[in-house]
Amino acid sequence: MSERPDGSQATTFGWVLIIVGLLAAFVAGTAETFDAMVWAAVSANLAIGLGVILVSLGYLVRAIWFLPGREIKDVPEPVEKEADGTFCDWCHLWVPGPARPCSSSDDKVIRADVDALSGGQGLEEACRYELTKRGYIQE
Incomplete structure (x- = not known):
């Protein structure tokens, strides 16, 4: 039986990346060398950007998949034959x-x-x- 996607995996992973990006931005602000600050800022921007895209994608999948009138018939798998x-x-x-x-x-x-x-x-x-x-x- 197929599961209906609800976007929860993309949304959860996106929020994790946003949090990691915010932590990297904090590290960039407290970095002692210029190279460390640049790498932390680049990492922060990438993590936040990818996180926002994944969160948006998760909510978009949820919005499209559960639109009214979109009936997907899930045919249950037949149960093993019983005695009678x-x-x-x-x-x-x-x-x-x-x-x-x-x-x-x-x-x-x-x-x-x-x-x-x-x-x-x-x-x-x-x-x-x-x-x-x-x-x-x-x-």
Whole structure:
């Protein structure tokens, strides 16, 4: 299953670089030789600049990835086959027996099951998505 990127790694690493850059800037201000001051100032500028870019990138990834209307369907990996049950072709979940998956049930049974669950409460996310897509649950 693929993880949805949220930019947290880039953001965290960016903040660490900004802090390192600020410490390097402090060291540059207290350096005793000109060469030490130059190297510390260059290091500070690079660290702060790269840190700001990474923080911005992290927040940008988060903003773009979670825009409204951007639905990425994560298909869950099938669970190893149990002794008794059936695999659902719609939601890709293993349904333990004696229950039957929606993909092998008729329309009346599915509607009765969804109504018994009071509008889809208590369903797996993949099941809710598939039942909504097929018109059994009204959004």
